[in-house]
Amino acid sequence: MAVRKFKIFRFNPENDSKPSYKTYEVECLPGWTILDALNEIKWFQDGTLTYRRSCRHGICGSCAMQVNGLNGLACELQLAPYKKDPIVVDPLPGFEVHKDLVVNMEPFYEALKRVKPWLINEDAPPQRERYQSPEEFLELDNSIACILCAACTSSCPSFWADSNYLGPAALLKAFRYEFDSRDKGFEERREVLDNKHGLWRCHKIINCFHACPKGLNPTGAISKLQQKVVTEKW
Numbered sequence: 138m139a140v141r142k143f144k145i146f147r148f149n150p151e152n153d154s155k156p157s158y159k160t161y162e163v164e165c166l167p168g169w170t171i172l173d174a175l176n177e178i179k180w181f182q183d184g185t186l187t188y189r190r191s192c193r194h195g196i197c198g199s200c201a202m203q204v205n206g207l208n209g210l211a212c213e214l215q216l217a218p219y220k221k222d223p224i225v226v227d228p229l230p231g232f233e234v235h236k237d238l239v240v241n242m243e244p245f246y247e248a249l250k251r252v253k254p255w256l257i258n259e260d261a262p263p264q265r266e267r268y269q270s271p272e273e274f275l276e277l278d279n280s281i282a283c284i285l286c287a288a289c290t291s292s293c294p295s296f297w298a299d300s301n302y303l304g305p306a307a308l309l310k311a312f313r314y315e316f317d318s319r320d321k322g323f324e325e326r327r328e329v330l331d332n333k334h335g336l337w338r339c340h341k342i343i344n345c346f347h348a349c350p351k352g353l354n355p356t357g358a359i360s361k362l363q364q365k366v367v368t369e370k371w
């Protein structure tokens with residue numbers, strides 16, 4: 138058991154005129170994650186600390202936050218690699234703070250809706266499933282593994298500068314359908330993609346790639362979508 142220090146962003150807009158940090162000392166067991174430490178604080182030291190979490194298995198995406206300046210999932214980030222105290226925990230940047238580590242995710246979900254994240258295909262359904270070969274599936278480059286945690290979009294300076302920018306997560310979702318062999322939605326999605334708040338806002342900073350806890354590559358997906366838009370246009 139080791140005592141670790143955590144410096145945590147605190148802000149309750151109902152009571153506080155400005156944000157501040159509060160430092161907590163926690164006795165941590167080997168193998169603990171950032172989320173284990175937050176739970177220890179909330180359950181045994183300060184019940185007012187507010188953050189999102191659900192699955193504790195890197196699946197629901199709700200515990201995304203910033204730790205020592207880098208976005209990640211609190212339930213996946215082990216404490217051991219953080220050698221220096223205090224470990225600084227902040228909410229995801231680029232979003233309005235509701236309270237402490239909880240941010241307003243509505244703009245993120247609105248951007249997602251704008252790319253129509255569903256299969257568009259008006260053809261009469263076949264007798265069995267709409268078949269996709271293993272080779273066609275590989276074209277999706279594992280983009281179906283996105284858990285919509287927002288770590289990528291929140292790490293993107295282009296998103297910080299333009300709140301109307303779709304952002305890497307929504308564009309990765311557009312890629313997931315645009316490069317699905319069964320989808321025929323290009324004309325419906327073209328306008329929102331081929332737009333200064335869409336594909337052309339990306340400056341290939343690649344923060345999204347480094348932030349993604351699932352090892353996905355939104356920058357690469359955006360490049361492929363840009364090629365597709367240009368090719369189809371001319």
Ligand code: SF4
Nearest residue numbers: 283284286287289349
């Ligand atoms: S691409 Fe990665 S970082 Fe972005 S929302 Fe999906 S899982 Fe999270």
Ligand code: FES
Nearest residue numbers: 191193198200212
């Ligand atoms: S609690 Fe679900 S991803 Fe961390």
